Amino acid sequence: MMDRSTSKKLDIVIPAFRAHSQTFVMVLDGISEEDAKKRIDGKTNHMIWMVGNFVNMRYSLGWVLGLKEEDPFSELFFQGKALDESFDYPTLAQLKESFHKISPLVYDKLLQATDEDLDKDFPMGMGVDFFKEDVLNFVGMCIGREDYLSGQLGLMRKILGYEGMKYNFDKDLKY
Template identity: 70%
Template sequence: MDIPKSKKLDIIIPAFRGHSQSFIMALEGISEEDALKRIEGRTNHIIWMVGNFLDMRYALGNILGLDEEFQYKDFFFQGKALDENMTYPSLKQLKDSFHTISPLVYQKLLEISDEELDKAFPMGMNIDFFPENVLNFIGMCIGREDYLCGQIGLMRRILGYEGMKYDFDENIKY
């Protein structure tokens, strides 16, 4: 396993890699058509969930110093509500973005120092038990990714796909 420069990320590194694997496995076999289906008009579709997952990855990259911009951020930035009148990017396009940004973010997570993690990062939460710093923002992004992977997994079952497999691919290093 890769060792991060900061011991504060010992739990984040495996979570990040685990989420990458879960993301890939949850989307396995999902058709482009099914990725746009909503349940009774009440749920977001998988494309929206995937786009939000990627919005988190790009946000992580930005706070870690990457200049990469999410090509589809106008659809998903900061959890932007689903708009049924928009033509969303394809699942393939979003998967390609995932494979572009994820290794870059992963490398930055390995390189960041304790001092950089402790830097203030205002989020506007104003909660006394939640210091608004880079480390906690990373934790929030990881939590959001976990939530979205769970939603995608649930949607795959609702849409009639078999449950997600946990066949981790050790060749994916991010």
């Protein structure tokens, strides 16, 4: 049974958020720490960067919904900061731990968000007339970014020689 959000505006976001949590776990299943640091021909981000950006999206989403949790790796990933091979990036295990810490907290905030919360202005500096800069649209952008990163992670699995992602949903993962 799907959890019900306070705001009907999030009826499509809640299942997407939960699906992304599942995808996050499944797409990283079996990936070694060594492989998670590999880049393709020096042109791609490595999986650590992709995962760190994904987790940072969760922290950003929580922040805009009123959570005051700080991403311990924010300085490496905030606003999609470019990969820099001179940085000492966290391990995949550290990022997974951070993901599982923040995700249930953000999920609860999504369930509690009211229409008034979602309608609040949230300037993003996009400056395009078809995009209202409010909390609801920021939530949508975060979900879109998670989709994008999940696709990149899935492609990297294949490029690095892993089999495709298995859809083994964890019925106990409630966020």
